[in-house]
Amino acid sequence: MKKAFYHCDIFTLDQEKIIKDGMIITEDEKIAYIGKMEEERLQDCEETYNWSGKWVMPGLVNSHVHIVMNILRGVGDDMLLHPWLTEKIWPLEAKFTTDLAITSSKAAIVEMMKSGTTLFNDMYNPIGLDVFKLYEAVKDTGMKGNLAYTLFSNDKGDKAIAKEAHDIAQHIKKDRSLIRTTVAPHSPYSCSEELLRSSVSIAKELDLPLHIHVSETEKEMNDCLREHETTPVQYLAELDFYEQPTIFAHGVVLTDEDVALLNEKGTSIAHNPISNLKLGSGVADISRLNSAGVNVAIATDSVASNNNLDMFEEMRTAALLQKGTHKTPEAMPAYSMLKMATLNGAKALGYEDTGVLKEGYKADFISIDPRDKIHLQPLENASSHLLYAASGKDVSDSVINGNVVMENRVLLTLDEERIIYDLNYYYKTL
Numbered sequence: 001m002k003k004a005f006y007h008c009d010i011f012t013l014d015q016e017k018i019i020k021d022g023m024i025i026t027e028d029e030k031i032a033y034i035g036k037m038e039e040e041r042l043q044d045c046e047e048t049y050n051w052s053g054k055w056v057m058p059g060l061v062n063s064h065v066h067i068v069m070n071i072l073r074g075v076g077d078d079m080l081l082h083p084w085l086t087e088k089i090w091p092l093e094a095k096f097t098t099d100l101a102i103t104s105s106k107a108a109i110v111e112m113m114k115s116g117t118t119l120f121n122d123m124y125n126p127i128g129l130d131v132f133k134l135y136e137a138v139k140d141t142g143m144k145g146n147l148a149y150t151l152f153s154n155d156k157g158d159k160a161i162a163k164e165a166h167d168i169a170q171h172i173k174k175d176r177s178l179i180r181t182t183v184a185p186h187s188p189y190s191c192s193e194e195l196l197r198s199s200v201s202i203a204k205e206l207d208l209p210l211h212i213h214v215s216e217t218e219k220e221m222n223d224c225l226r227e228h229e230t231t232p233v234q235y236l237a238e239l240d241f242y243e244q245p246t247i248f249a250h251g252v253v254l255t256d257e258d259v260a261l262l263n264e265k266g267t268s269i270a271h272n273p274i275s276n277l278k279l280g281s282g283v284a285d286i287s288r289l290n291s292a293g294v295n296v297a298i299a300t301d302s303v304a305s306n307n308n309l310d311m312f313e314e315m316r317t318a319a320l321l322q323k324g325t326h327k328t329p330e331a332m333p334a335y336s337m338l339k340m341a342t343l344n345g346a347k348a349l350g351y352e353d354t355g356v357l358k359e360g361y362k363a364d365f366i367s368i369d370p371r372d373k374i375h376l377q378p379l380e381n382a383s384s385h386l387l388y389a390a391s392g393k394d395v396s397d398s399v400i401n402g403n404v405v406m407e408n409r410v411l412l413t414l415d416e417e418r419i420i421y422d423l424n425y426y427y428k429t430l
């Protein structure tokens with residue numbers, strides 16, 4: 001089916017230039033035409049959307065998030081990572097039921113769609129959950145992303161955990177829906193060496209990327225040096241971690257040798273600046289990673305450590321932190337940050353056909369209507385406003401794989417009111 005989105009200003013992020021009074025024609029899930037408005041092209045389109053005055057850009061890529069945690073917003077504020085996890089978050093996650101997890105995941109998807117994310121990379125805690133049922137519910141939302149069973153060493157035993165992770169990953173992979181998967185051991189400190197090795201074997205067997213929290217705090221670095229006599233990044237190298245494409249969430253505390261290894265192996269870093277600030281973990285030096293050639297993507301982490309999934313807020317914070325900590329505004333130019341939150345994210349997650357607006361690429365894009373928004377004036381400086389002035393609440397429409405999933409801020413695939421009701425109901429059961 002052909003759809004036209006027209007009379008809009010398009011930031012392709014393929015090149016720095018903007019297409020003024022432009023048009024995008026989609027055919028099924030792909031972009032068939034992108035360029036100047038041409039009236040006659042409307043004739044053979046089944047659906048037409050007059051987006052006059054709107055700004056259009058690629059959808060944002062949230063490269064590390066925990067969607068089942070949306071019910072934990074506001075829990076455990078003002079705590080360091082380790083007490084936050086062990087005293088607050090993990091005891092609550094142990095009480096999750098499948099229905100609670102589905103509602104919480106849908107709430108996260110509503111929040112992501114409404115704030116401009118079109119692709120996400122998740123890790124969920126599977127304890128006590130029907131993981132197949134959770135996957136079916138997420139698959140029905142029209143959102144695109146990686147949903148991953150998180151492997152932790154626990155009472156169940158490493159072999160049983162690895163089997164369950166393998167089976168759900170195999171099922172998702174075979175299903176070929178909008179939802180894909182990764183193999184996601186939680187971290188080097190919460191998985192035994194055997195479980196980390198099993199994770200690598202599953203990733204190799206099913207040809208999937210690996211996704212793991214790494215080098216998030218000074219404590220993690222010091223504990224790893226004491227226990228394994230090497231850094232977390234190098235410890236994972238000893239376990240053959242880099243034989244598959246790998247996404248490391250965080251990378252706050254890294255040595256020069258770690259950075260060189262990440263570059264050599266093509267590992268991507270999912271940078272979570274607000275979560276790292278809120279948990280008092282520090283500031284990842286993504287300017288150094290960029291200069292070394294490492295692929296850096298942007299992420300929110302969960303709402304329990306952020307406390308929202310707004311990628312616009314995340315981009316602005318990430319850019320300002322680099323300028324401030326390096327004491328030079330050139331440490332993070334605006335265009336580089338927009339690329340990190342789109343194309344670099346897609347690359348990190350293994351999606352080669354999204355992240356820029358280009359013919360032949362997937363039709364994953366969002367619009368912002370700036371005309372009645374005082375904080376997005378003057379209209380002429382639009383490319384600056386996208387990074388330094390806009391927020392997720394400004395997103396008007398969202399298209400994922402050619403499907404319009406939000407029109408003028410109304411979601412078409414999810415019942416937002418019902419999800420709000422259910423989330424508050426389930427919160428009281430915790």
Ligand SMILES: CSC[C@H]1O[C@@H](n2cnc3c(O)ncnc32)[C@H](O)[C@@H]1O
Nearest residue numbers: 066069089123124125150213301302
């Ligand atoms: C929800 S699945 C994965 C697992 O990760 C925990 N988690 C959430 N945020 C972080 C973080 O910043 N570092 C380490 N672990 C984190 C979460 O509680 C889940 O149990």
Ligand SMILES: [Zn+2]
Nearest residue numbers: 213249301302
């Ligand atoms: Zn995380």
